[in-house]
Amino acid sequence: MKIFLDTANVQEIKRAVELGLIDGVTTNPSLLSKEGKEPVVQLKEIVKLVKGPISAEVVAKDADGMVREAIPLARLGKGIVIKVPLCEQGLVAVRRLAGQGIRTNVTLVFSSSQALLAAKAGASYVSPFVGRIDDIAGNGMALIEEIVTIFNNYLFKTEIIVASIRHPLHFVQSALIGAHIATIPFGVLEKLMRHPLTDRGIEAFNKDWEKLKSSLKK
Numbered sequence: 001m002k003i004f005l006d007t008a009n010v011q012e013i014k015r016a017v018e019l020g021l022i023d024g025v026t027t028n029p030s031l032l033s034k035e036g037k038e039p040v041v042q043l044k045e046i047v048k049l050v051k052g053p054i055s056a057e058v059v060a061k062d063a064d065g066m067v068r069e070a071i072p073l074a075r076l077g078k079g080i081v082i083k084v085p086l087c088e089q090g091l092v093a094v095r096r097l098a099g100q101g102i103r104t105n106v107t108l109v110f111s112s113s114q115a116l117l118a119a120k121a122g123a124s125y126v127s128p129f130v131g132r133i134d135d136i137a138g139n140g141m142a143l144i145e146e147i148v149t150i151f152n153n154y155l156f157k158t159e160i161i162v163a164s165i166r167h168p169l170h171f172v173q174s175a176l177i178g179a180h181i182a183t184i185p186f187g188v189l190e191k192l193m194r195h196p197l198t199d200r201g202i203e204a205f206n207k208d209w210e211k212l213k214s215s216l217k218k
Contacts, residue, residue: 001174004024006184007027007186056073123158126159
């Protein structure tokens with residue numbers, strides 16, 4: 001399973017790149033607004049750091065406007081993927097962009113029928129939001145299972161990006177189900193590397209090593 005980092009923060013991206021653990025980045029208007037910079041400037045910085053796909057979202061409400069916004073964004077770098085919301089006009093835009101060879105990530109997917117329509121429209125990626133479904137007492141991971149089954153049934157090339165991941169269990173379940181990609185906040189990435197038994201083991205090894213060094217000095 002590929003790992004994308006869900007952030008627009010350059011420092012977080014640099015740390016993840018240094019670890020060698022991320023295959024791409026997903027951004028959205030909310031994440032970009034948190035950085036307080038002009039979005040295109042911020043995206044250009046990210047393009048310099050990341051070799052894999054980088055999702056940049058359009059904000060227009062009609063297909064014509066989405067396509068107009070998408071074209072200059074796509075020119076920012078080979079890795080740029082245009083993020084488009086799941087709606088009628090969004091699907092029209094996805095079809096047009098696919099015809100121009102521009103990759104798209106259809107976002108705000110909350111049902112398997114939406115994911116199927118996005119794939120048929122030519123989306124390169126679909127992003128079902130598992131955390132937001134769980135927030136309203138739904139079952140986000142059950143949705144991922146449905147989409148994986150449907151895409152496998154019909155051999156869609158569209159890749160599934162599990163989004164709105166809130167904790168490590170979402171990540172592990174995504175891998176068990178067979179999702180192509182999980183996009184995770186940096187805080188979740190940090191949690192994936194931690195385990196209390198690992199911390200305890202390191203502490204014990206260090207204590208024993210210090211004891212040995214002390215005894216040898218005597």
